[in-house]
Amino acid sequence: MPAGDAFRRALLGGALGVAAWPARAQPLPPQLTPAEAEYQPRPKGIAMCASCTLFVRPNLCKQVVGEVSPDGWCKLFDMVD
Ligand code: SF4
Numbered sequence: 001m002p003a004g005d006a007f008r009r010a011l012l013g014g015a016l017g018v019a020a021w022p023a024r025a026q027p028l029p030p031q032l033t034p035a036e037a038e039y040q041p042r043p044k045g046i047a048m049c050a051s052c053t054l055f056v057r058p059n060l061c062k063q064v065v066g067e068v069s070p071d072g073w074c075k076l077f078d079m080v081d
Contacts, residue, residue, distance in 0.1 A: 030065040037064045037074035044073040053078045 049055045050070035054062040061068045063076050 027062065030061060030063055032064050032076070034064055034066060034068075034074070037076055039064055039068065039072060039074040041069045041072045043071055044077070047073050047077045047079065049073065049077075051080050052076075053080050 048070065049061065049068050049072045052061075054064075054076060055068070055070070056062060057070075059067045059069065061074075064074055068074075
């Protein structure tokens, strides 16, 4: 195999790796509206935003747009271990 091919592959692989990095490093923006997530500003049993893996203190969510209450709940709830 010509040395130029290996060089071009290495260069292309490096360029793609650099191009892909920001997409992996950036957190995804919230995806759903409160209505789509069936958000409510009160707990559902013992389940609430404050004990959800998607909660971002003090009042944001990784999946639901806008502010949420630590006492709120939605159908995406994911209990912290
Ligand atoms: S229960 Fe979890 S996913 Fe749903 S709004 Fe609260 S923090 Fe976000």
